[in-house]
Amino acid sequence: MNNQTLLLGQTFEAHANPMTLPWGDAVSVNATGAVLIDDRKILRVGSAAALREEHPAARVVDYGTHLICPGFVDAHVHYPQTAMIASWGKQLIDWLNSYTFPEEMRFEDPAYARAIAARYLDLALDHGTTTMCSYATIHPISVEAFFEQAAARGMRVVAGKTCMDRNAPADLCDTAQSAYDDSKSLLERWHGKGRAHYAITPRFSPTSTPEQLVALGALWAEHPECLMQTHLSEQLTEIDWVRRLYPQARDYLDTYEAHGLIGERAVFGHAIHLEPREIDRIAETGTALVHCPTSNSFIGSGLMDVAGLAARHIPLGLATDTGGGSSFSMLRTMAAAYEIAQLRGTALHPAQLIWLATAGSARSLHLHDHLGTLAAGYDADLTILDLASTPAIAQRSHEAETIWEAVFPTIMMGDDRAIADVWIAGNRRRS
Numbered sequence: 001m002n003n004q005t006l007l008l009g010q011t012f013e014a015h016a017n018p019m020t021l022p023w024g025d026a027v028s029v030n031a032t033g034a035v036l037i038d039d040r041k042i043l044r045v046g047s048a049a050a051l052r053e054e055h056p057a058a059r060v061v062d063y064g065t066h067l068i069c070p071g072f073v074d075a076h077v078h079y080p081q082t083a084m085i086a087s088w089g090k091q092l093i094d095w096l097n098s099y100t101f102p103e104e105m106r107f108e109d110p111a112y113a114r115a116i117a118a119r120y121l122d123l124a125l126d127h128g129t130t131t132m133c134s135y136a137t138i139h140p141i142s143v144e145a146f147f148e149q150a151a152a153r154g155m156r157v158v159a160g161k162t163c164m165d166r167n168a169p170a171d172l173c174d175t176a177q178s179a180y181d182d183s184k185s186l187l188e189r190w191h192g193k194g195r196a197h198y199a200i201t202p203r204f205s206p207t208s209t210p211e212q213l214v215a216l217g218a219l220w221a222e223h224p225e226c227l228m229q230t231h232l233s234e235q236l237t238e239i240d241w242v243r244r245l246y247p248q249a250r251d252y253l254d255t256y257e258a259h260g261l262i263g264e265r266a267v268f269g270h271a272i273h274l275e276p277r278e279i280d281r282i283a284e285t286g287t288a289l290v291h292c293p294t295s296n297s298f299i300g301s302g303l304m305d306v307a308g309l310a311a312r313h314i315p316l317g318l319a320t321d322t323g324g325g326s327s328f329s330m331l332r333t334m335a336a337a338y339e340i341a342q343l344r345g346t347a348l349h350p351a352q353l354i355w356l357a358t359a360g361s362a363r364s365l366h367l368h369d370h371l372g373t374l375a376a377g378y379d380a381d382l383t384i385l386d387l388a389s390t391p392a393i394a395q396r397s398h399e400a401e402t403i404w405e406a407v408f409p410t411i412m413m414g415d416d417r418a419i420a421d422v423w424i425a426g427n428r429r430r431s
């Protein structure tokens with residue numbers, strides 16, 4: 001039986017990193033493109049005419065002038081914060097204490113964890129996000145619920161139990177030993193099961209004792225195939241706090257480095273206020289950073305130097321940081337990345353913005369052999385963008401003279417109405 005499907009449309013094709021090469025050398029759009037998929041994978045990417053002729057038995061789905069992109073990859077989210085997104089008026093430490101910790105306590109209840117995991121994943125898919133890297137809560141059940149709900153939707157996801165053994169409410173604290181034991185049993189159960197990937201997840205240095213960071217560093221050394229995710233240099237008051245908690249550390253990064261928590265497969269969210277030594281070590285060790293622009297402005301954190309860090313060849317991902325970020329949409333997140341780069345003197349090109357939300361995020365999560373690019377052999381996770389999804393966008397894109405002029409209004413003004421379709425491992429979500 002022939003399970004091949006041929007998707008026709010404009011295809012976003014990335015051949016290299018447009019943050020380090022001229023974007024026009026790295027990314028192109030084929031206005032009459034096609035993507036041939038089978039049960040789970042992309043088989044070929046090419047021109048519509050050629051692929052139609054060579055695969056006459058394939059079922060055809062014609063998207064017209066819609067843009068066929070790799071599925072969006074959100075490189076840093078907290079799915080348990082779904083129900084408290086857009087909470088008013090606090091900066092990082094007060095925000096955690098006022099909103100985050102009370103909400104995370106509710107994940108002790110397996111039914112609540114499952115309900116929010118399902119709600120979050122459906123919202124993400126509505127916004128064209130097919131893969132994400134999520135923090136859970138300290139409760140192992142919160143990780144199980146997330147992986148189970150993602151598996152039910154066929155999604156490739158990364159997640160891990162958030163570890164905290166100080167400076168958090170007693171009901172949200174584990175210990176160095178239980179963080180090690182729980183993380184170990186979760187990663188042994190889930191990492192590599194179907195499309196699940198495990199990330200060892202200390203929340204951030206202020207909520208872990210050095211003993212807990214030692215334990216998690218040891219676990220990562222035993223399981224270097226897993227990611228290690230945490231937060232770095234988000235707010236200036238946080239950095240002062242870290243300095244008081246770790247008086248021996250050279251800087252914030254050193255609180256992780258001293259415990260074996262940097263390097264390949266380490267992913268740090270935010271990374272706004274970095275010292276020169278920190279940037280050097282991040283670049284030398286292949287550590288990835290994740291830009292969370294809506295969160296960084298919403299919580300009042302600062303302006304990440306995306307262009308400067310990219311020039312150092314540091315792997316960069318893009319993320320909503322749900323629910324510190326104020327949107328589930330990677331389009332809104334691309335728009336915020338554009339605005340923040342403008343405030344730092346750089347105009348990111350739409351090719352760079354979509355690349356960051358797909359191949360860039362996939363690279364930051366070490367999933368770049370699986371997804372993030374339209375090419376043969378990759379997972380058939382696809383997001384189809386309607387470039388005229390609202391009257392305001394349509395009146396602009398209809399006047400466009402180039403594909404990028406047509407794409408940019410959707411990046412800046414688009415929302416879930418721009419998501420015309422989503423494919424997950426070769427399965428169409430809407431029909």
Ligand SMILES: [Zn+2]
Nearest residue numbers: 078231269321
């Ligand atoms: Zn975060």
